[in-house]
Amino acid sequence: MLFTATTGCYTPLNNSGVATTKAWLDIPAKKVDFDGKQFDSCYQFRLRFVPAQAEAALDLRQSCIDACCWRNDKDEITLDFNKNFERDLAYYGRATKYTPDKITLKVSHSSLLNTTGVKVSPRGAIRSDGTVKLKYETVEDPARLAQIENSARLLQVRHNARLADQHALEAEEEAARADDDPAIQQRAQQLVQRQEGARIDNYFYQLNKTYNKKGYSFLIGERLYAARHMGDYVFRVSCRATVQSGTHTGNLSPRTISCGVWQADLKEQSVSPLDSTARQIKAKN
Secondary structure: OHHHHHHOOOOOOOOOOOEEOOOOEEEEEEEEOOOOOEEEEEEEEOOEEEOHHHHHHOOOOOOOOOOOEEOOOOOEEEEEOOOOHHHHHHHHOEEEEEEOOEEEEEEEEEOOOOEEEEEEEOOOOOOOOOEEEOEEEEEEOHHHHHHHHHHHHHHHHHHHHHHHHHHHHHHHHHHHHHHHOHHHHHHHHHHHHHHHHHHHHHHHHHHHHHHHHOOOEEEEEEEEEEEEEEEOOEEEEEEEEEEEEEOOOOOOEEEEEEEEEEEEEOOOOEEEEOOHHHHHHHHHO
């Protein structure tokens, strides 16, 4: 009768040959003396937590869940789920509080019955299948949350300022490259010549007719272009032409006249007028 009453409480033997009083208490290893009697064992708890994130509050190795612990070194374990609650609340402004806050497991061994048992406090905190179901609530500190939000906004402002400074520096470097690169400047000048050259020719043709009607000679010479970078591969291109004019061919005076100030966008491949002369040329042709 005694055998029936006692063995009915025990789970099957572990790999180490030691029985336990809980299905979730494992004994991976043991130490025996010269007579073959156990004097120490390494125990491990096979637990499952609900909610699952509750295990993040524990050191699973020190709690003998991810590794076994020798009973003679440590026979009592406390699972403290709220150990970091105050710290997390102060730092994050929000923390999870669990109930029960602590579960204590006391491990003991009966040499007479070759059985290792564990006493759980509070009683019933761990189900027979090893499930630890906890109640929980999220606690917030409004003042700390507001402080964190303000800090986040400040960090974002600083981040945006750094990005703006970086973009400004890149724009300056790009402008410097464009200003220093004659080939890029020449591309801007060529874009104006290609798109507006015919209109400029017609402008000078009409100007020449006007001078001739008044009895003046008007000879068009070389056209001069000067490009200045305005940013993002947009250039301000000034057009001037050398001319000679006078009452007759033997009495001509050299000078330069404007053929407009133009905006040349190398990315869009577009040209638009920037001053009244350029607008006049654009409108009449």
